[in-house]
Amino acid sequence: MTAINITPPLTKEDVMKLKAGDEILLNGTIYVARDAAHKRLLSNLDNGEDFPIDLKNEIIFYAGPTPPKPGQVIGSIAPTTAARMDPYTPPMFEYGVKGVIGKGPRGENVKEACKEHSAICFSAIGGLSALLGERVKSAEVIAYDDLGPEAIRKLEVENFPVLVVYDAHGGDLYEQEIAKYKKA
Amino acid sequence: MLTKSHDNIKVDHKIESCETFKHSCERLIKKIESYILNNNNVVKHKQGQFETFFNDFITVVSISHRKVDLLFMRNIHVDKITETVAISCWEACYYLPEDILNGFQEAAKTEESPLGKSILNQLIENAELAAVENRPYCHDTGLTVVFAEVGQDVHIEGGDFYEAVQNGIRKGYKEGYLRNSIVGDPLLRKNTNDNTPGVVHTKLVPGDKIKFTVLPKGGGSENMSAMKFLLPGEGVEGVKKFVIDTIEAAGGKACPPIVVGVGIGGSFDKVTEIAKEAILREVGSHHDEPHIAELEKELLDDINKTGIGPQGLGGSNTALWVSIETHGCHITALPVAVNIQCHAARKKSVVI
Numbered sequence: 001m002t003a004i005n006i007t008p009p010l011t012k013e014d015v016m017k018l019k020a021g022d023e024i025l026l027n028g029t030i031y032v033a034r035d036a037a038h039k040r041l042l043s044n045l046d047n048g049e050d051f052p053i054d055l056k057n058e059i060i061f062y063a064g065p066t067p068p069k070p071g072q073v074i075g076s077i078a079p080t081t082a083a084r085m086d087p088y089t090p091p092m093f094e095y096g097v098k099g100v101i102g103k104g105p106r107g108e109n110v111k112e113a114c115k116e117h118s119a120i121c122f123s124a125i126g127g128l129s130a131l132l133g134e135r136v137k138s139a140e141v142i143a144y145d146d147l148g149p150e151a152i153r154k155l156e157v158e159n160f161p162v163l164v165v166y167d168a169h170g171g172d173l174y175e176q177e178i179a180k181y182k183k184a
Numbered sequence: 185m186l187t188k189s190h191d192n193i194k195v196d197h198k199i200e201s202c203e204t205f206k207h208s209c210e211r212l213i214k215k216i217e218s219y220i221l222n223n224n225n226v227v228k229h230k231q232g233q234f235e236t237f238f239n240d241f242i243t244v245v246s247i248s249h250r251k252v253d254l255l256f257m258r259n260i261h262v263d264k265i266t267e268t269v270a271i272s273c274w275e276a277c278y279y280l281p282e283d284i285l286n287g288f289q290e291a292a293k294t295e296e297s298p299l300g301k302s303i304l305n306q307l308i309e310n311a312e313l314a315a316v317e318n319r320p321y322c323h324d325t326g327l328t329v330v331f332a333e334v335g336q337d338v339h340i341e342g343g344d345f346y347e348a349v350q351n352g353i354r355k356g357y358k359e360g361y362l363r364n365s366i367v368g369d370p371l372l373r374k375n376t377n378d379n380t381p382g383v384v385h386t387k388l389v390p391g392d393k394i395k396f397t398v399l400p401k402g403g404g405s406e407n408m409s410a411m412k413f414l415l416p417g418e419g420v421e422g423v424k425k426f427v428i429d430t431i432e433a434a435g436g437k438a439c440p441p442i443v444v445g446v447g448i449g450g451s452f453d454k455v456t457e458i459a460k461e462a463i464l465r466e467v468g469s470h471h472d473e474p475h476i477a478e479l480e481k482e483l484l485d486d487i488n489k490t491g492i493g494p495q496g497l498g499g500s501n502t503a504l505w506v507s508i509e510t511h512g513c514h515i516t517a518l519p520v521a522v523n524i525q526c527h528a529a530r531k532k533s534v535v536i
């Protein structure tokens with residue numbers, strides 16, 4: 001299968017075209033945020049405040065890289081377990097985030113939220129961290145500096161490989177593929 | 185003080201005469217002990233010089249005895265321990281063990297899912313890139329578990345053993361540019377920023393060396409591990425069901441292809457310890473007991489029939505290997521533990 005090139009931000013039309021199983025190469029900007037950053041972003045929303053950065057139509061990457069060696073842009077990086085973000089994802093999609101990148105299956109609430117808010121769950125290969133680190137061309141902390149390793153980072157990526165695992169039509173790649181190879 | 189280091193081990197006659205001296209001391213102590221026993225009243229009731237003399241004499245002989253013991257021990261300085269642990273931390277994170285890499289290659293040959301095959305090939309490429317560039321193959325450089333098999337003829341000098349190991353972790357994670365992933369208090373959750381404390385297991389073994397095995401353990405797979413007390417009547421079938429249920433619940437979260445360590449028997453604490461030891465066994469090597477080896481094969485087969493596959497995205501290779509370790513247990517109990525090791529199956533052993 002040939003990979004589809006995508007440059008965020010995503011429009012609703014972009015999202016609707018994608019199907020579970022599509023191989024994607026991301027180019028351009030994605031945002032790294034994980035547990036602590038999500039917690040704070042959502043408490044901003046609850047207090048009626050805006051996010052410190054505009055994440056509407058953007059893609060969030062759940063990750064925590066290793067520190068860069070001298071001369072490196074970033075250390076090794078790959079997604080963390082996405083299910084940990086299950087409680088946070090539906091409100092993020094409701095706000096306008098269009099895609100998230102993690103690893104591993106998600107809860108029903110997230111699958112529903114993909115349909116309801118026309119959003120996508122992507123998966124990058126967990127632990128493919130040396131290879132994915134090479135695809136990151138720049139990295140900078142842009143919000144919640146005080147969270148240290150959990151601060152929000154802006155990454156510029158080149159040919160960053162991900163898969164569509166949950167699409168906006170109810171497609172679920174995990175369920176679909178495991179069923180094919182399960183032997184009773 | 186004399187030490188049995190490589191420099192002076194050739195002086196055999198010295199060692200021999202020490203051996204004789206040691207035996208003489210032991211005999212002397214026994215004589216004095218029986219003298220005290222037989223003359224209990226004398227020692228108890230006669231005050232003054234006589235008693236003091238005996239006490240002093242016993243102390244002197246005991247000290248000499250200890251010194252003679254030390255002649256047969258090998259000194260290892262804590263700095264050496266720190267250095268060894270530090271290097272092992274980053275080597276474990278940069279260089280994927282051979283048996284795991286071979287496991288990927290074998291799995292890629294047999295994998296039925298095209299996506300699964302592609303994932304396995306990317307993991308091979310990732311491991312090779314990490315080794316060439318000296319960088320971690322996985323970003324979650326984990327909780328550092330250190331196994332130390334300490335020879336009983338080793339004398340550790342220059343400080344505290346456990347502190348030396350923790351210092352090694354601190355140094356290894358800093359100098360190796362590894363991610364600090366540990367919070368000091370599990371409820372307050374503040375990062376210690378140096379990846380300590382690591383978990384240290386020590387075992388006394390014959391010999392005058394220390395073998396360190398460093399196992400930086402990723403969160404994704406460790407979090408999906410489980411332990412349960414089965415009823416003895418549930419037997420082998422019960423064990424199999426618990427293992428499969430645990431693997432199915434983990435699915436893609438544990439980053440398959442996984443290595444499965446199973447502990448059966450022992451106590452609440454022992455069963456998880458042997459499950460962790462089991463993940464250190466080489467991929468391709470079975471338990472010595474034929475019925476346990478058979479169970480390993482059956483479990484590997486069953487796990488690969490779940491269809492979970494590489495990364496949980498479907499396929500015929502969910503696990504690379506299953507290793508079981510057993511321990512005797514109480515007549516009322518059948519404890520089982522499943523420790524899941526993800527594809528970033530780090531392990532590095534060094535003997536000093």
Ligand code: SF4
Nearest residue numbers: 127322402404439526
């Ligand atoms: S489960 Fe293992 S391979 Fe996956 S991200 Fe965690 S440490 Fe890396």
